[in-house]
Amino acid sequence: MIGIFLITHGSLGEALIQCTCHVLNKRPVQMVQLGVSAQDDPLDLLPLARQMLALADSGQGVVVLTDIFGATPSNIAKKLIAPGRVEAIAGVNLPMLLRVLTYRERDMHTVVQRAVSGGCDGVLHIK
Template identity: 80%
Template sequence: MIGIFLLTHGTLGESLIQCACHVLNKRPPQIVQLGLSAQDDPLDILPQARQMLGWADSGHGVLVMTDIYGATPCNVAAKLTEPGRVEAVAGVNLPMLLRVLTYRERDMDTLLKRAVSGGCDGVLHIDANQAP
């Protein structure tokens, strides 16, 4: 199983995990999160992030999910990547996380594609004339 590491601003990562727990009615295994604040120095956070990456990895790799491309959490995530073993995606949202939790038994390439498609497919215009 591929581990999941949410590296986000503030409490976003934990909030997403709690929402996923609500939807799935359980806390998924091998998922960790680290929330960064405005005061955090990326170089100071890196050792802690590496340690947490190890907590999520059972030997099948880890997908690091971050919120905003180019922001501090994303920059830390980029320093953790090892192609094929530790990959990262930006733009995390709840549909993306749920998709990743569903496909994490597959290979990393498949998981990356499902993560991005889950994030994109979860963004929809709600038309009052066609609402479910």
Template identity: 65%
Template sequence: MIGILLITHGCFGESLIQNVCHVLNKRPPLIAQFGVAPQDDPLDILPRARLLLKEVDGGEGVVVMTDIFGATPANLALKLLQPGRVEGVSGVNLPMLLRALTYRDKGMETILQKAVSGAHDGVMKLPTP
């Protein structure tokens, strides 16, 4: 099973995990979040991020999800990436996370493709009555 590590601004990652628990009625295994605070120095928090990465790695790799590409959480995530072993996606939202959880037994390429398509497909204009 591929692990999932959320690196986000503040408590956004924890909120996503709480919502996943609500939807699935349980907390999935091998998932963690790291909330970056405004005062955090990226170099100081990198060891903690590496520790969390190890905690969610069940042996099949980890997908790191972050909220905004180019921001501190994404820059921290970039320092963790290892092609084929630790991959990353930005723009995390609830549909992306749920899709990733659904496909994380199907291999790294599949989970990445399904996560990105889940995020994209989850954004739509609601139909008017």
């Protein structure tokens, strides 16, 4: 099973996990989150991020989900990338996270593809 690691601003990651728990009626395994605050030094968080990555990895890899590309959380995620084993996706939202959970038993390529399409397809103009 592919692990999930959310690296986000503040408590967004934990809020997404709580929403997932509500939808699924349980907390998914192999899912961790790291909230980054304005006063955090990214270089200080990198060792912690590596430890948390190891917690989420059962040997099949980890998808790292982050909120805004180019911001501190995504810059930390970028340092964790190991192509094919640790992949990072920016723009996390609840549909994306649910899609990762749905396909995490498959291969990394499929999970990444489904995550991105789920995140995009989950954005709709409600009329």
